[in-house]
Amino acid sequence: MAQKTIELEVARGREMGVDGNPSLSPIAPFDIAEPDMNTEHMLINIGPQHPATHGVLRLVCELDGETVKSVVPDIGYLHSSFEKLGEYRSWNQIVTLTDRMDYLAPLIYNCAYVMSVEKLMGIEVTERCKVVRVILMEMDRIFGHLLWLGTTAIDVGAFTPFLYSFQERERIYKLHESLTGARITTSATRVGGMMADLPEGWTEALGEFLDTFPDTLAEVHHLLTRNQIHIGRTQGIGAINGADAINYGFTGPNLRAAGVDYDVRRDRPYYDYETYDFEIPVGEHGDCYDRYLCRMEEMQQSVGILRQALERLPDGPINVEDPNISLPSKTDAMSDMESMIHHFKLITDGIPAPEGDCYFAIEGSKGELGMYLVAEEGDTKPVRWRVRPPSFVNLSVIAKLAEGHLVSDLIMINASLDIVLGEIDR
Amino acid sequence: MTDKKSGSGLDAVDEGPISSDSSSADHGGDEADASEHASVAALKQRFADAVVRHRVYAGGQHVVWIDPEKSHEILSWLQADPDHHYDMMSDVTAVDYGNGRPVNVVYQMFSTVHKRELRLRCELPLDALEIDSIVDLWKVADWLEREVFDLFGVTFKGHPDLRRILMPQDYAEGHPLRKDFPLRGRFSRAEQTRRALAQDVERFYRAEDLSAGHIPQEVAPVEVGTLAQGEREGNS
Numbered sequence: 001m002a003q004k005t006i007e008l009e010v011a012r013g014r015e016m017g018v019d020g021n022p023s024l025s026p027i028a029p030f031d032i033a034e035p036d037m038n039t040e041h042m043l044i045n046i047g048p049q050h051p052a053t054h055g056v057l058r059l060v061c062e063l064d065g066e067t068v069k070s071v072v073p074d075i076g077y078l079h080s081s082f083e084k085l086g087e088y089r090s091w092n093q094i095v096t097l098t099d100r101m102d103y104l105a106p107l108i109y110n111c112a113y114v115m116s117v118e119k120l121m122g123i124e125v126t127e128r129c130k131v132v133r134v135i136l137m138e139m140d141r142i143f144g145h146l147l148w149l150g151t152t153a154i155d156v157g158a159f160t161p162f163l164y165s166f167q168e169r170e171r172i173y174k175l176h177e178s179l180t181g182a183r184i185t186t187s188a189t190r191v192g193g194m195m196a197d198l199p200e201g202w203t204e205a206l207g208e209f210l211d212t213f214p215d216t217l218a219e220v221h222h223l224l225t226r227n228q229i230h231i232g233r234t235q236g237i238g239a240i241n242g243a244d245a246i247n248y249g250f251t252g253p254n255l256r257a258a259g260v261d262y263d264v265r266r267d268r269p270y271y272d273y274e275t276y277d278f279e280i281p282v283g284e285h286g287d288c289y290d291r292y293l294c295r296m297e298e299m300q301q302s303v304g305i306l307r308q309a310l311e312r313l314p315d316g317p318i319n320v321e322d323p324n325i326s327l328p329s330k331t332d333a334m335s336d337m338e339s340m341i342h343h344f345k346l347i348t349d350g351i352p353a354p355e356g357d358c359y360f361a362i363e364g365s366k367g368e369l370g371m372y373l374v375a376e377e378g379d380t381k382p383v384r385w386r387v388r389p390p391s392f393v394n395l396s397v398i399a400k401l402a403e404g405h406l407v408s409d410l411i412m413i414n415a416s417l418d419i420v421l422g423e424i425d426r
Numbered sequence: 427m428t429d430k431k432s433g434s435g436l437d438a439v440d441e442g443p444i445s446s447d448s449s450s451a452d453h454g455g456d457e458a459d460a461s462e463h464a465s466v467a468a469l470k471q472r473f474a475d476a477v478v479r480h481r482v483y484a485g486g487q488h489v490v491w492i493d494p495e496k497s498h499e500i501l502s503w504l505q506a507d508p509d510h511h512y513d514m515m516s517d518v519t520a521v522d523y524g525n526g527r528p529v530n531v532v533y534q535m536f537s538t539v540h541k542r543e544l545r546l547r548c549e550l551p552l553d554a555l556e557i558d559s560i561v562d563l564w565k566v567a568d569w570l571e572r573e574v575f576d577l578f579g580v581t582f583k584g585h586p587d588l589r590r591i592l593m594p595q596d597y598a599e600g601h602p603l604r605k606d607f608p609l610r611g612r613f614s615r616a617e618q619t620r621r622a623l624a625q626d627v628e629r630f631y632r633a634e635d636l637s638a639g640h641i642p643q644e645v646a647p648v649e650v651g652t653l654a655q656g657e658r659e660g661n662s
Binding site (some may be wrong): 075076079081083084085088119120122244246247248249260262267268355356357358359360361368370372374376383384386388392393396400425426 | 481483484485487489513514515516517519521522523532534536538541543545564565566568569570573577591592593594602603607609
């Protein structure tokens with residue numbers, strides 16, 4: 001898990017002219033002092049219904065000509081009071097709320113939630129369950145990054161990567177569907193295990209995906225990484241330094257692009273992540289281009305983790321064998337008296353929690369995804385269920401990042417943050 | 427335990443959550459040895475009179491209750507002191523237990539240097555929901571504190587822009603995550619619809635309602651010799 005350095009020979013804003021000498025490309029910013037037109041500032045409203053805001057996000061911009069003077073994000077259009085609803089539901093019923101927050105990588109949210117409940121109650125899941133959850137989380141990391149890749153590329157005018165990445169996403173959708181029955185609202189996890197074990201042939205289907213996906217990734221690399229237009233649109237745009245990035249609360253690929261080597265999977269390991277062999281890409285400039293490179297490399301690394309996890313996937317039960325936590329099988333509940341009583345007690349009473357609170361963070365596709373639970377002795381519902389939202393915190397930085405850039409760069413900065421409004425508004 | 431399930435289904439929904447029994451104020455957990463966590467030990471030594479209690483929950487998570495009066499001082503020390511250096515404020519949130527018990531403001535911190543986490547909690551009585559803002563220490567607290575203000579009604583003294591963030595600016599029903607707030611809101615559906623229809627929608631597009639105070643447009647002074655609208659050079 002060493003730090004990985006990506007070295008790319010890319011021209012920073014220069015290309016060859018007709019005489020063979022480097023010349024300023026037409027898209028590079030010119031170093032000419034902008035004449036002071038002494039004009040009024042303009043107030044421009046972007047969104048809430050606009051494809052470039054990636055959801056129902058509204059950005060109010062104060063412009064001087066085309067330069068952004070300030071941005072005021074307005075959120076809350078999708079507020080569904082998930083956290084309040086959680087206080088009325090038993091531990092397992094909350095799972096269905098979690099995938100509706102981040103519908104771009106639902107399984108990560110499913111897993112993060114039950115992992116925090118298990119942490120609070122001191123439940124140790126089975127070895128097979130751990131590996132299965134790692135597989136699901138890494139798969140959805142690719143799933144979430146692919147959406148970001150496609151939509152970001154389309155925001156800077158590259159249409160083809162969008163088609164490529166959505167084709168690959170469709171294959172993961174199919175894997176979701178065969179595992180959980182749903183494509184987006186997966187609700188695949190339960191306290192103490194999973195809703196169901198992996199169906200027959202699922203690991204082979206995932207293996208097939210892993211065999212061909214890197215080729216698609218390489219094609220996208222060809223299309224974007226050294227593409228002069230893409231570089232011109234992303235390099236030096238929305239840059240932030242490491243210390244600021246930490247202070248402003250950046251996490252995940254956004255933070256690592258700014259040169260901070262922090263990954264929850266390595267620094268606060270869970271589910272034996274320290275035993276997997278993977279590298280953590282760290283950027284240098286903290287601009288949109290480095291965020292792009294970090295996410296591209298992360299997908300590559302996730303493929304590696306998935307291969308290792310498939311290899312070590314142990315047999316055995318997927319749910320903990322404690323009748324006070326896991327539901328008995330349908331057959332048992334129908335034929336065995338004791339199982340039926342356990343089933344009844346679990347459904348009507350729920351799982352009692354100990355007194356206390358618990359904060360559990362995992363590395364989501366957007367950044368540090370924390371789940372904070374508060375319970376009192378014997379509670380079968382949380383007193384408080386709080387999601388530490390990575391996109392919410394990442395979005396709050398946009399005002400700082402966009403200041404002084406052009407409106408078109410604001411669109412790029414917003415895209416490069418990889419936000420999902422379902423989780424921001426909750 | 428059993429009296430908690432007094433209602434079921436939709437009947438239970440409008441009663442509001444049944445508050446926990448206020449007698450269980452011993453806070454459970456283990457009264458752990460502070461020497462297990464270097465920052466907790468240092469806190470107990472340096473701010474002995476401000477540390478209210480210390481518990482360990484969920485298999486090794488240290489939680490320290492501190493005096494809200496001293497919260498800013500303690501947090502800025504934890505951030506600046508090289509032995510602790512909590513540079514990452516992961517989360518700022520609040521907990522309401524209901525039944526008149528104090529609202530807890532929760533700070534979840536992580537040090538990227540020492541790879542250490544710590545959780546601080548401040549108990550605020552319901553009649554004085556006020557605490558110092560930490561936006562001057564961690565910029566990330568800006569939106570997080572706004573969210574706590576919006577959903578719990580805790581006022582953060584010194585916050586530069588304390589407005590509602592998830593709920594509408596003119597939301598009149600209170601603070602939704604408080605336990606005394608019913609799940610379906612305080613107003614009837616008819617009243618909610620009436621208010622929604624009566625809204626001045628254009629209001630949300632006016633600069634002065636958006637915020638932040640620095641949007642007001644300063645119109646540049648008209649320069650002498652500027653052409654009036656429609657006027658062309660040389661045709662005077």
